[in-house]
Amino acid sequence: MPFMLDEVVNHFESMIYLPMVIQILERDRGTIEFSPFKLKGPYINIVENALEMAQSELKESNTYARNKKMKLIKKSKDDMFTEYVLIHGGHEHERRYLNVRLRNRTEELISVYFDKSFINPEVK
Template sequence: MLNLSNEAIHRLEQAIYLPMVLQILKRDSKEFEQGHFKLKQPYIRLLEQTTKRVHKELAETKRYLAMHQLQVFRGERDDLFSEYIFINKRAQDCRRYSNIRLRNHVEELLTHYLSKS
């Protein structure tokens, strides 16, 4: 078990969640581009601005992890849980997250970033 600060855990979890947010934004952008909307550009610009903001935060997260010698890797996954391995130097901690919790938190983050743009 790792003895990590709340900030480190938050950053490690951001390294899990933010790529998921980016994946959803990318998929949604394609839907808007291919969709039959009368005025697509405002939606596409909103998604582009949001994507830039998320990329910026992910880059900050990666810098923090590198500076503090932290890593996160995806472990096994089943229908109910996803496993993530947190590594600090040579010590590691395996954490399991409910897939529903992951989805709900990603949805909250998406709402948060879209409201900022």
């Protein structure tokens, strides 16, 4: 199996994690909108800023993947693992991710996006 550059692996992992981050943030935004909070605006703004940053990064990764002729395929999932096939440069790389690892990393990324939305709330 040929070596994959860190940049390529980072984009593949963005293509794995960011859709999960986006899905969770969209669900959370809906929950906040219909919750009994008196002041929903600040919470919605934080979630929307984080959502926009995640969507922007996913778009960058998808564009990179398209330009480099990369493809990500979700192969299988069971109670413990999710397996992906990464296609790049005419080679297929199979990677197995622990579902707990996927969940924990997604949670870490959400925290990162929340932190960024606190630091630069106008930056999207």
